Amino acid sequence: MFTTTLLDWFALNGRDLPWRHTQDPYAIWLSEVILQQTRIQQGTDYWLRFMQRWPRVEDLAAATEDEVLREWQGLGYYSRARNLHTAARQILARGGFPTTLEGIKQLKGVGDYTAAAIGSIAFGLPAAVVDGNVYRLLARHYGIDTPINTTHGKAEFTELAQSLLPADQPAAFNQAMMDFGAIQCTPTSPKCVVCPLQESCEALRTGRIGELPVKERKLKIQTVRLTYIYIRCNSKTAIRRRPAGGIWQGLWEPFNAADSLPSWGQGATLLRHGVKHVLTHRILLADFYLLEVQDPPTLPDDYIWVDEGDLDRYAFPRLIQILFEAL
Numbered sequence: 001m002f003t004t005t006l007l008d009w010f011a012l013n014g015r016d017l018p019w020r021h022t023q024d025p026y027a028i029w030l031s032e033v034i035l036q037q038t039r040i041q042q043g044t045d046y047w048l049r050f051m052q053r054w055p056r057v058e059d060l061a062a063a064t065e066d067e068v069l070r071e072w073q074g075l076g077y078y079s080r081a082r083n084l085h086t087a088a089r090q091i092l093a094r095g096g097f098p099t100t101l102e103g104i105k106q107l108k109g110v111g112d113y114t115a116a117a118i119g120s121i122a123f124g125l126p127a128a129v130v131d132g133n134v135y136r137l138l139a140r141h142y143g144i145d146t147p148i149n150t151t152h153g154k155a156e157f158t159e160l161a162q163s164l165l166p167a168d169q170p171a172a173f174n175q176a177m178m179d180f181g182a183i184q185c186t187p188t189s190p191k192c193v194v195c196p197l198q199e200s201c202e203a204l205r206t207g208r209i210g211e212l213p214v215k216e217r218k219l220k221i222q223t224v225r226l227t228y229i230y231i232r233c234n235s236k237t238a239i240r241r242r243p244a245g246g247i248w249q250g251l252w253e254p255f256n257a258a259d260s261l262p263s264w265g266q267g268a269t270l271l272r273h274g275v276k277h278v279l280t281h282r283i284l285l286a287d288f289y290l291l292e293v294q295d296p297p298t299l300p301d302d303y304i305w306v307d308e309g310d311l312d313r314y315a316f317p318r319l320i321q322i323l324f325e326a327l
Helices: 002-013 025-034 040-053 057-062 065-072 079-094 101-105 112-123 132-142 151-164 170-184 202-206 308-313 318-324
Strands: 222-233 236-241 252-256 269-278 282-293 303-307
Touching: 002 170, 025 040, 025 079, 025 112, 040 065, 057 079, 065 079, 101 112, 112 170, 132 151, 132 170, 132 202, 222 318, 236 308, 252 318, 269 318, 282 318, 303 308
Parallel strands: 222 282
Antiparallel strands: 222 236, 222 252, 236 252, 236 303, 269 282
8 A cells, every 4th residue: 555655646746857867877876976965956956067077987987086076066075976986986997887786885985775776776676765755754654763863773664665665666666755755744844634645644643743753862063163274375375185084085275273373374364253164063163364475384294385266176165165255
């Protein structure tokens, strides 16, 4: 009943998305990576640009990491872009896109969900996807209060989704689950009055729509203060590539003074104060200064001097872009 109703709804209400008009695993994989932590409308624009610039996985593999990061700029979670680039080279090295779930999971940055999405849509593999939309739909419909961010909860929901999957229509079923959660069974104000599953929905029957799904609170938010100095010296400025192991790995930034100005920066002009930028695990508060000098100050070895007119060749985090707007 659940599966049939869902597929019937999808046939009439499924979203018309450009990557759904192809079975090219590269195009499907690219869409899945971009849409992690990204809204459909914004993600679609990026997908179209990527496909226009790098229409084949071989093209993406041939790009430099800087080029990929620059194209990704504004999407955030830049590890996705680095993993995407690495995986493209993995695919090229192995002679083509893997066609099994295990093979797909071996690609850098690809987990169970992404592998199931690519495998089912591109190759018809009977693997159920479980993402936020699926958790919400199944938790509400079946009245499941197991926390979705626990090992037991993930296993329970994956097993249930797999049991509902029709082996002959895995792509349609997975896309139906995602679309139903995004359009019908939304996080807030779900359309219960016109829901085709209302008669069998346990959360609706018991008045627990707003309580499900359950998620254990584990996230501790850290506040980080940053002080940046834009050094202008003879139409050049100093930037460095962010090191591995922290936020924005591989992206560029102007001089990072941690949380206080160095002695040579005391004459800098404050352009922006306390700019707030919220990430998943951190709240960043940044001050931004402009220092105009005739002689370049002595900086750590990882900084390079570049022409100001060439800054658009480098990939910067969104926060830095916001700060640059003050210039």
